[in-house]
Every structure is written in C-alpha cells, then in structure tokens.
Amino acid sequence: MEENRFEGSIPSSLGNCKKLQVLNLSSNNLNGTIPKEVVSLSSLSISLVMSHNSLTGSLPPEVGKLTNLVELDVSYNRLSGEIPSSLDSCISLERLYLGNNSFKGRIPVSLKSLRGRVLISVPDRLRYFKYLKSPTEFGSSEMRYPCSEKTLNRWSLNNLGRML
Known part of the structure; x- marks a missing residue:
C-alpha cells in the first residue's frame, strides 16, 4: 500500500x-499516531514499514509484541x-x-540483547558515541548515523575511531 x-x-x-x-x-500522507493494535499484530513476521509519512506521537511500547518481525521502519x-x-x-x-524523527533520550541498552544482525538508523541527537565501543556492542555489524557534511568536516578518522 506504499505510495498510494x-x-x-x-x-x-x-x-x-x-x-x-x-x-x-x-x-x-498518513498522520496521527501509530495504533497500538497495528504494532500488536503478532502475525507481522517480515516487515512493518510506515516511513515517509507525518505520523506523530510515540512509538507504542506494544511494538515489543512483534517478536517475529525482521524489519521495522518508522523513519x-x-x-x-x-525509543x-x-x-x-x-x-x-x-x-x-x-531516523529523521524527534525521538529523545538514549538508545535503549536493551537493544543490545537482540540476536540478529541489526542495522540501526538513528537521528544525530541520539548518538552517544562515547558510550559505544563498537557497533557489535549492540549485536550489530553495522550502524548508520545520518550526519551533515558540517559534522563530517569536524571529524577525522582518528577522532571517529576514538568515539566508537
């Protein structure tokens, strides 16, 4: 039902x-909150994608009921x-x-317990590089961090390595 x-x-x-x-x-052009009934739908086992809309409110905690879900995209x-x-x-x-929402706070440490290879895209303001030694700390082989060219210019590879 995408792009309709x-x-x-x-x-x-x-x-x-x-x-x-x-x-x-x-x-x-969807707006409003994400219904808890949708994120509680345990049959969702492949993907739940609601990106590129104007959804507001928080990500309902019922999302934890999607135990078989492989992909979740609310960017x-x-x-x-x-989170x-x-x-x-x-x-x-x-x-x-x-990514590209207005989430606040830290990335939950509980995400570390996820068993699969997790690719996490988060907004700039949630990056706490000093608390991460490597992406594998979250059970992930890769983490994507959107950042501006201005931010990239401030970092050198050496500095970035120390932050990770």
Missing part, C-alpha cells in the same frame, strides 16, 4: 488482519518521545530504522 497518496490516520482496524505478515504504508515521520525498551522483545529483528 492515502491520507488521514492509520485505521486501528488493521489490527484485525490476523494473518498479515507484511505491512508497508510508506510514502503516503521520516514526526515521532517523538523515547521503547520493549523493542528488545523483537528477537528476530534485523533492520530497525528510526
């Missing part, structure tokens, strides 16, 4: 689709609040995209 120019809020009735394995609502929205620590229950998660 849908407008309005995501209907909570999508939570009634008990056999749904993939839900891609990206690149529409490029207007989400705020803290829920319940994400550590998503034990099959391999790709997590949170």
Whole structure:
C-alpha cells in the first residue's frame, strides 16, 4: 500500500488482519499516531514499514509484541518521545530504522540483547558515541548515523575511531 497518496490516520482496524505478515504504508500522507493494535499484530513476521509519512506521537511500547518481525521502519515521520525498551522483545529483528524523527533520550541498552544482525538508523541527537565501543556492542555489524557534511568536516578518522 506504499505510495498510494492515502491520507488521514492509520485505521486501528488493521489490527484485525490476523494473518498479515507484511505491512508497508510508506510514502503516503498518513498522520496521527501509530495504533497500538497495528504494532500488536503478532502475525507481522517480515516487515512493518510506515516511513515517509507525518505520523506523530510515540512509538507504542506494544511494538515489543512483534517478536517475529525482521524489519521495522518508522523513519521520516514526526515521532517523538523515547525509543521503547520493549523493542528488545523483537528477537528476530534485523533492520530497525528510526531516523529523521524527534525521538529523545538514549538508545535503549536493551537493544543490545537482540540476536540478529541489526542495522540501526538513528537521528544525530541520539548518538552517544562515547558510550559505544563498537557497533557489535549492540549485536550489530553495522550502524548508520545520518550526519551533515558540517559534522563530517569536524571529524577525522582518528577522532571517529576514538568515539566508537
């Protein structure tokens, strides 16, 4: 259902689709909050993509019920609040995209317990390089950090290495 120019809020009735394995609502004109009924849909086992919309509010803690989900992408929205620590229950998660929102606080240490190779995209303000020794500290082989050219110019490879 991506790129269909849908407008309005995501209907909570999508939570009634008990056999749904993939839900891609990206690149529409959706707004409002993410219904907890959608992120509680345990049948979602491949991907839940809601990127490039105007979703607001927080990422519901019920997202932790998506224990079989491989990909979660809520990037490029207007989400705020803290990243829920319940994400550590998503034990099959391999790709997590949170960037370009207004999340605050630190990346939950609980994400370290995820077993898969996790690719995490987070906003600049959530980077706490001094607390990370390497991306593998989060069970990940790669972490992406969007940063401006101005930021890159301030760093040298040596400095970046010390921060990681």
